[in-house]
Amino acid sequence: MILQRTMYKKQNIDLSAAPWTMHEFFAGSGLVAYGLKGMFSPVWANDISEQKAAVYEANFGDDHFELGDIKDINGHNLPFAHLSWASFPCQDLSLAGSIGGIHAARSGLVWEWLRVLDEMDTPPKILLLENVSGLLSTNGGDNYRTLHMALVERGFNCGAIVLNASHFVPQSRPRVFIIAVQRNCKIPKELMGDEPCWLHSKTAADLGRSLPGWIWWKTEKPPRRHKTLKDIIENDAPFDKDNVLRLVPERHQAKLDEHELVYATGYRRTRHGEQQLELRFDGIAGCLRTPEGGSSKQYVVVKKNGETHARLLTVREAARLMGAPDSFVLPGSYNDGYKAMGDAVAMPVARFIGERFLTKIAEAVYDD
Template structure:
């Protein structure tokens, strides 16, 4: 289980948060950045955000209706824009499609601000780097560069911090005129860059090769996030587990595994993983089902859905994090969020240091 962080909100740096979701970014950054303005269109996510952060200037509504001139001053702008048109689980419509294309609304608002923040961060699925032969990323990189920033993309998998496989790309941008501490940049790629990022970095102007040391080894396991008191009531799905996956389970006397229902060759099956790490949490809108928890104990195998609290733990949220609403509300809020310790890691390793250097 993830311990709660201390809350001070006495931070010198201020931020805007677009597509704010359930607030895990602001929660992870709260020791470094105070969110002075946030926006999301989802009523359910807004309820989670406000229950935990109680932000006075949370604007519930369409980003298309936001006017940049109305926003308070901030040192950083964070935008976790929609991934549906860039995800392998989605429609792959690209960076100009209706959902992922909302990033252009964020850029419009940036243009309308009385004073642009010197630090930007955009978050999305790793498909942003590879889909359409990398041209989706190139379009954003060009737009950011034209607005007076230099930037680079890094890839972080949440499995470094929590027992969930959730690779994501983070674009960190800084005002071109600002000094960047040498400790934060390298002359080439490092462990933060996958093959797509390397290809883009070698071909684009105004690219920054961000660098930092790897985090310490994760200690939280899948077993640690499981509530053992919850009954297993979905054994009817066990018949969908393919024989090869049953063989994997049978190698263990006791194990917690996770699985998703998939359709392969017109047939439904429950594909499981037994590596102590959950699959990536998703939402129904992302083209996938809810994730099952499988228990193998000697000769018995049982199944149930992950609880909302378990999904929150997989997102790095402490058990004190409030999750109002229905099961579906909570699942969507967590499945569509940024993993809290990942946001905190980026804040500590890059964003706070950049703020100190450029302001």
């Protein structure tokens, strides 16, 4: 690990040229910072994972990155920033996780983020929190209500939007983004509506109608995506998992048999006590996960020239599904790289939010 960090250290991407600055909590592999390049320069970033830190430092250097537990961070020691971005842990809010809730050990680290903000001499006037869609729906919506009210009590108005990475890359990855702005600040009128729009799921809309200080964020839809799963495939990667094809259920095998050329992805799932490899045929991958268990790794199934073969998704393919360019360095093992991508924010999603919302808000808030 240490050797690989040293090897890649000179391949740093310069993030310093930007009109605004940001704190990057739970920074992971840095795809948020990369997506906001030229808009918000990270003056301080933090994560507890050594593997993710290796990816971050290999691409962006370590001059502003602090490896360690957020519980040890003191807000008084942080430099001033215009924006605080926090992609806090999702395990206790994910339907695939334990659903321990907003006060559980991992997702509850969001309260440490708020503590750090409270300790700052001059906290940012713009905040962004990112998490899985379960933040809105679990515990009858109370997990989000609790967090929303904590922001309101600190003098912020905010609203949650749901944005799927599939608008930009061939991966189904819906995520919740809470954009919060200090209450006494002016927000551009074109960014606010008075009712739900395409950015709001039914759950988000229901919450918005019942909560004080809610902002109905709005913007136009991005252009239609043209890239499909076939476009991100590494054609020279060896197929070495053909044994999992026996787990393909009959209904999915029938779909494979219908076509001469197929690019599909799938996860292993247990149905009625039996393992199955459930495939999707819509030209996009399923949502990337972290690789702790075997069922968390996504398979690629390709049918071509009368033959069907299977293998695991490569780390580079995972990076492409997150919108990272092939120049993005991924040091470490397969699991290190897969985790770095599976836990990240898709780069073009961060860019979209930066261009459509955060820069416009910053111009209004800080140039006022």
